[in-house]
Amino acid sequence: LNAQNAASQVLDAHLKQLERSDPKLRRADQPLQGVIIHVDVQSGEIRALIGGRDYDRSQFNRALSAKRQVGSLFKPFVYLTALEQGYTASDTVFDGPLSIVIDPHQPPYRPVNYDSKFHGIVTFRKALEHSYNIPAIRVAEMVGLSRVIETAHRLGVRQNLRAYPSLALGAFEVSLVELTSAYTVFANQGLAFSPYLIERVTDSNGDVLEQTHPDAREVESPQASYQLLQILRGVTQRGTGISAARLKLHIAGKTGTTNDFTDAWFI
DSSP, X not given: OHHHHHHHHHHHHHHHHHHHHOGGGOOSSSOOOOOEEEEOTTTOBEEEEEXXXXXXXOOOOTTTTOEEEOGGGGHHHHHHHHHHTTOOTTOEEEESOOOBOSOTTSOOBOOOOTTSOOOEEEEHHHHHHXXXXXXXXXXXXXXXXXXXXXXXXXXXXXXXXXXOGGGGGTOSEEEHHHHHHHHHHHHTTTEEOOOBSOOEEEOTTOOXXXXXXOOOEEOSOHHHHHHHHHHHHHHHHHSTTGGGGGGOSOOOOOEEEXXXXXXXXXX
């Protein structure tokens, strides 16, 4: 409960600060919403969960039930698939103009980076640390979009994903709990635990009626998981998640945003 209360206070304080800083966000009828989920990577135990800003105003649990576009949070699955196939963090990809014809009757798909710039030849590590969009799409096509989907599903993403180039940029909707659970594999040497909320149920005499027994499943190789974890540490040291360095923790993670910053993520 202490972790839950502390997380709730931090979340509300940050949302209020955002609303003060941007007049467009100050809407009384639709205030900014936020969610937090804290999962123990070594057991799957959900230790803290906040499904929204104010339960009195909205009882919808966004942490468990909402499915939102995840943006760049999906990119680690692309690069993990590449690591599985023998690529390394030092391999390179071209970050330059890209035009993909999907439907000859429609304009070609021309993705851009969030900074509207091209960065030339970059390593896989730099591309993920700085969350460049075009390299993610190129790598996904190199390793096979269907293989990327297989990786995401194997790690715990249950949603129906389609093999479109925009898959690499997180164009599909995923729930926060399943995405967070999938991320624990990176920190857990390839092992996955199903997330759970209830540890045990006892009767009035203290006898255990039901108990959760976390069972690990090996869904990824320790080597690929370790390599990806090191890249995600770089995200928080010199990449898009560098502000997390202020926490003074041994931390790895990934940021994600959707168009017009409708959703903003960090895992």
